Structures are given as C-alpha cells and as structure tokens.
Amino acid sequence: MKWTIYAFYKFFDFPDFAEAREGLLAFCEEQGICGSVLLAAEGVNGTMAGSAEAMEGLMAYLEGLAGPIEVKAAVSDEKPFRKTKVKLKSEIVHLGRPDLRPGETAVGRYVEPKDWNALIAEAGVRVIDTRNDFEVRVGTFAGAENPHTERFSEFPDYVEQALDPSRDRKVAMFCTGGIRCEKATAHLLEQGFEEVYHLKGGILKYLEEVPEAESLWRGECFVFDDRVTVNHRLEPGETECCRGCWNPLRPEDKLDPRYEAGVSCPLCFDRKSPERLAAARERERQRVLALERAAAAAGNG
Helix, strand or coil: CCEEEEEEEEECCCCCHHHHHHHHHHHHHHCCCEEEEEEECCEEEEEEEECHHHHHHHHHHHHHHHCCCCEEEEEECCCCCCCEEEEECCCCCCCCCCCCCECCECCCEEECHHHHHHHHCCCCEEEEECCCHHHHCCEEECCCECCCCCCHHHHHHHHHHHCCCCCCCEEEEECCCCHHHHHHHHHHHHCCCCEEEEECCHHHHHHHHCCHHHCCEEECEECCCCCCEECCCCCECCCCECCCCCCECCHHHHHCCCCECCCECCCCHHHCCHHHHHHHHHHHHHHHHHHHHHHHHHHHC
16 A cells, blocks of 8 residues: 655644544544644644545545645655554644744745745855754755754744844744744744745655755755655655654664664663663564564465
C-alpha cells in the first residue's frame, strides 16, 4: 500500500474543539488513518497518513468543521506513524501565547515559494529559521540564522535578545509547514516590527514547487514521522534519528557507547534514568516485533 501523507493546519474559532475529539478519532480509526492531530480553541494542526481515498475523506470531514484547509502532501511506501492520536491542547503550536491567535491577530506578509529566493537574497533582510536547533542541524536555507532554541516557546526570548525593530527593518521567517511562522510573525508585529514576512506553506511547499536546480535550500527537511527527513523531491531522506530523543544522528554518534538503537544516543543517555532506559528498550523490542510480524504477514500474502 502507498501511504498518502497530509500535513495541514488551520487557525479558526473552534470553541467546541473538545467535543469534536471522539468523532474525529473514530473516523480516523475506521478509515485506517494513522498520525497525530491537535485540536484547540484556536484551530487544528496535524500530520496524518492513510490511503488516498481515506485522506480525501479526512479532509472533507475536517473542512466540515473548519472550512477550506491547505494541505502539503507526500507519499511513502512505509507506514509513517504507528498510532492514531487526536489530542486536546491549549495551542495547536505551543508558543506559550494562547491569546495570540492568527486570524484574529495580524500576521506577517505571505511570500509565495516562487518569490522566496528573491526576498532572502535582498541586502538587509534578516532571515530567521523559526524551527528548533535539532531541525536546523539537518537542513536550512542558505544564509538563514539559527535561534538555537530547544522548543518553540523559547522563540520570544530569542526575539527579545537578538532582534531590534529599530535596526531590523525587514525580517523573513520560515518553518516546516508554515504554522510556527503564523505565530512568530504575529509576535514580531506585536513587538513593533513593521516589515515581517513568512514563507507561505513553509519549507515543504517550497520543496514541492521550486525546482531543485534553482533552490536555496541546503540539506534535508526534518519531519515528525518515521521518514525522519525528506529530500528536495519530498522522498524519505538519509538522516537517521535517535528514537529516544529525536535528535538527528551523525555517523560518529552511532559509534559512541551511549548509542543504542531505538533507545538512546550521546545527547540523551545522561538525561535518562535506568527505569526510562529499560522502558525505551521494551518499546523498541515491541516495535521490532511488530515490524517482523508485518513483514511475515506480507510474505504470506
């Protein structure tokens, strides 16, 4: 089976989000859809996978709640998620500002992927990668600044320390699918920045629409599923991640004695208790067994 993967989000007024959870979860389970979707009063955000027909049905279901939703699509030969999750949250992307709602609050100017290269090549434009440090490690745009955040909620502190509206007249930002930039640009405008831009549809839409020969993207793009990364053709990349902390692994990391496949790496080993390491080993054992059972079933079929 070919798995169709949809990444999507929509900010909208969603006061009944908690009541929508059970129906959405049941629909996904009935249709064999896996992945994760977040619901909050400010909207919906998810990355999910299933058959092409099931995913079309899912979008029709969600658009019945939210209206039209833009989708970034990809295809995988392997099942990209192990479970189906529908979670209730205070924010669909956690900046620590549930009061800052794109759609009700002004956001930056959208830049189409075809126009992005020209913008970030302009003199005097601060180009900011709003993703976390471990994502930037595997790929980013040429000349972009890395805020070195461990989580998105640290981004306001970075803005306060590194940016100045009186000096930084033009700021251009980007993220994986566009959602983080909705809040990041709204935050900058609130702080007095005047010319704030963001890449419409994020990196994934840029990789989809801009020819590789013209691209200013360097490396691979981290995605939060079992593909780990995608290349410029939106195919699964070559980067591996530690399943214990999801940090990208360099070849030398896998030679370190603290590396254990599916359990830990040099970046997370010292932060885990013996109990957590044991639990991770059991999860990895179960994952491997599930893969073996699936392979055996496919062989018998």
